[in-house]
Amino acid sequence: MSVQVQKSFEEDKSGGSAYGKLYLVATPIGNLEDMTYRAVRTLQEADIIAAEDTRNTRKLLTHFEITPGKLLSYHEHNKAASGPELIRLIIEGKNLALVSDAGLPAISDPGSDLVKLAIEAGISVIPVPGANAALSALIVSGLSTSRFQFIGFMPRDNKERGTLLQSLQDEESTLLMYESPHRLIKTLDSILEVLGDREVVLARELTKRYEEMTRGTLSECLLWLEDHPPLGEYCIVVAGARPEEVKERRDAWWQSMTIEEHVNYYEQQEGSDRKEAMKKAAGDRGVSKRDIYQALL
Structure with a gap:
C-alpha cells in the first residue's frame, strides 16, 4: 500500500507538464447571498465548469456576472462517459470546477465518483466550502x-x-x-x-x-x-x-432467540394465538408485525 500525499497549493517544480486541479465548489442551497467570495473567484478562474444541470448553473453564473469557461454537463446519467473525459482534460492541464445544483458537490451526488477518479489519477482535489442543507x-x-x-x-x-x-x-x-x-x-x-x-x-x-x-x-x-x-x-x-433504551434492548431476554423461537415462545408459554404472538415479538424487537411475518415465510 502506498501513501498518497496531496499538497493542494504547492507549485509543480518538476519542470514537466503539470496537471490541472479539481475544485469542488459549494453553491447556495436557496439564498444567493450564501455564495462565498472564494467560490465566485474559483468559478471565474476555472478553465472548465462541470455542472449537474447546466441551465441552473448558467443562471447562477449570470447572477454573479461570471463569464464561464467551458460549461460541461456531468450528472448521474452520463457520469460513466463524462467522468473519464473530464479527468483527461484535467490531466492536460485544465482547472475544473465541479458544482451541484445546490450545496456541496459529492454529497448524495455523482461528484463523489469523479473525486475517486481524480484521486486515482493523482489529481489534487480541493474543497471550496459553503452552504450545506x-x-x-x-x-x-x-x-x-x-x-x-x-x-x-x-x-x-x-x-x-x-x-x-x-x-x-x-x-x-x-x-x-x-x-x-x-x-x-x-x-x-x-x-x-x-x-x-x-x-x-x-x-x-x-x-x-x-x-x-x-x-x-x-x-x-x-x-x-x-x-x-x-x-x-x-x-x-x-x-x-x-x-x-439501547442497553435494555441488548440485555433483552429474547436476544439469543431466532424470530421463529421468539414467536413460538409467546404461543407455547403464554397461549397467544399466532397473530398475537407475532405482534408481541414485533413489539419486543422494535419492528413492524409485517417484518416478522415476512421473516417467517
Missing part, C-alpha cells in the same frame, strides 16, 4: 450535535427502508436525512414504526423566503402535517437512541 438543519434543530450520521435520501422500497431503519435502532447519534414532499409522510411513518416516537425536526426551504422548522415528536409532527401538507424539499433531523 443537512448541517444547516442540524445546528438549528436543538438536538445533539456532538455526534451525527448523514443518511441521505431514504430508500423508496418499503423493505429496504425498513431494513435500513432497523440497522439504526441502536444508533445514539443524531440522524440526518433528505426527503421530497410527496414521500415525507411515508418516511416519517416508517421511522415512527421502527425507531419509536422520537424527537424530530422537519426543516424545509432552508435559507429561502419560506424557511420553516417544525419541531416535536414524530407522532406530533405527523398529526400537524395532516393540516399542513408538505411543501418543498425537507431535511429530517431525528434524535438518536437513548443509551438506556
Whole structure:
C-alpha cells in the first residue's frame, strides 16, 4: 500500500507538464447571498465548469456576472462517459470546477465518483466550502450535535427502508436525512414504526423566503402535517437512541432467540394465538408485525 500525499497549493517544480486541479465548489442551497467570495473567484478562474444541470448553473453564473469557461454537463446519467473525459482534460492541464445544483458537490451526488477518479489519477482535489442543507438543519434543530450520521435520501422500497431503519435502532447519534414532499409522510411513518416516537425536526426551504422548522415528536409532527401538507424539499433531523433504551434492548431476554423461537415462545408459554404472538415479538424487537411475518415465510 502506498501513501498518497496531496499538497493542494504547492507549485509543480518538476519542470514537466503539470496537471490541472479539481475544485469542488459549494453553491447556495436557496439564498444567493450564501455564495462565498472564494467560490465566485474559483468559478471565474476555472478553465472548465462541470455542472449537474447546466441551465441552473448558467443562471447562477449570470447572477454573479461570471463569464464561464467551458460549461460541461456531468450528472448521474452520463457520469460513466463524462467522468473519464473530464479527468483527461484535467490531466492536460485544465482547472475544473465541479458544482451541484445546490450545496456541496459529492454529497448524495455523482461528484463523489469523479473525486475517486481524480484521486486515482493523482489529481489534487480541493474543497471550496459553503452552504450545506443537512448541517444547516442540524445546528438549528436543538438536538445533539456532538455526534451525527448523514443518511441521505431514504430508500423508496418499503423493505429496504425498513431494513435500513432497523440497522439504526441502536444508533445514539443524531440522524440526518433528505426527503421530497410527496414521500415525507411515508418516511416519517416508517421511522415512527421502527425507531419509536422520537424527537424530530422537519426543516424545509432552508435559507429561502419560506424557511420553516417544525419541531416535536414524530407522532406530533405527523398529526400537524395532516393540516399542513408538505411543501418543498425537507431535511429530517431525528434524535438518536437513548443509551438506556439501547442497553435494555441488548440485555433483552429474547436476544439469543431466532424470530421463529421468539414467536413460538409467546404461543407455547403464554397461549397467544399466532397473530398475537407475532405482534408481541414485533413489539419486543422494535419492528413492524409485517417484518416478522415476512421473516417467517
